[in-house]
Amino acid sequence: MNTTRMLVASLSVGMAAWLAVVPVAKADTITCESRNGGYNTCAVNTAGGVTLSRQLSSQGCWEGDTWGYDRNRIWVNNGCRAQFRVGDNHSSSGSSSNGAAAAVAIGLIGAAIIAANRNKDRNDRDDDYQDNNWGGPRNTFECESRNNSFTYCNSGRVRGQVEVYRQLSKTRCVYGQSWGNDNGRVWVDNGCRAEFAVY
Amino acid sequence: MRLASALLSLLVFSSLPALAEPAADDTPATSVQRILQRMDQDNDGKVSFEEYRNAMTRRFHVVDKNTDGTLQADEIPKEWVVVPAADLSDAQVTLEEFSTELRPGFARFDVNSDGLLDDAELTAFAAARAAKLEASP
Secondary structure, three states: OHHHHHHHHHHHHHHHHHHHHHHHHHOOEEEEEOHHHOOEEEEOOOOOOEEEEEEOOOOOOOEOOOEEEEOOEEEEOOOOEEEEEEOOOOOOOOOOOOHHHHHHHHHHHHHHHHHHHHHOOHHHHHHHHHHOOOOOOOEEEEEEOHHHOOEEOOOOOOOOOEEEEEEOOOOOOOEOOOEEEEOOEEEEOOOOEEEEEEO | OOHHHHHHOOOOOOOOOOOOOOOOOOOOOOOHHHHHHHHOOOOOOOEEHHHHHHHHHHHHHHHOOOOOOEEEHHHOOHHHOOOOHHHHOOOEEEHHHHHHOHHHHHHHHOOOOOOEEOHHHHHHHHHHHHHHHHHOO
């Protein structure tokens, strides 16, 4: 009797776990987050493809660098947090009813970024960061892995979010593999050459 | 004020603050060159949607001073706004709403729908901005 009850109980638990898993596998959208800049993965069937539908972090989400996916999971790194659309690739009609007009406005907000940069003065980057709204980096520096060798960048210790601002090598710079941030010491490896930005 | 009207108010007939000093780079801020300098992460001379999305999302967070994921009226930069500030008193834009509009905003300039703003499209993007500047009082 006890055995039967235990069996039923464990079956129930098993069923519950199974039921809990299924909706995740079929979910349209999944949120995946790199906490404290660390690597994280989110299990999901990616056979139908993955697109990043909404970026939630100010920290960059760069495919192949700080986010990506393989057969059964999405991975994120270096502070990327986003909602991903999995499976069916028909685009959502999440737009507001006034989509066309709103699109125009947002497109111009894109242009507004550029406008704000008019105030940018290279001698005044910190103020720029504090007072201006364009969201540019506090500073940038270049770093290169020569002959595919590991090297720390000549930037001293940096504080803040570091991202690839401009990739200069043909070789892809992938966070955690060909570049990284070791407690404020930025490094490159495997031929990654890039201009890095500190935010 | 709901999303659509709030967004509509975020036009950029910008009353830019007076420049304190000339920028180190005198290229017009609306030039293609400056757009690429700002956004072109992979250095291919084009702006992909991902590059655009990252630039735009970062900007949202910079403006969202109280980091609650919503731009309240007092957080919406004045230079984005064409209507009198009073009309924005109860406006707000959430990150979700903002993010949702990024794709259509990009698509407006991505005429051939290849996911990239290239030479001609970038020129149009820059021109749209320049035209607004020109039209602003």
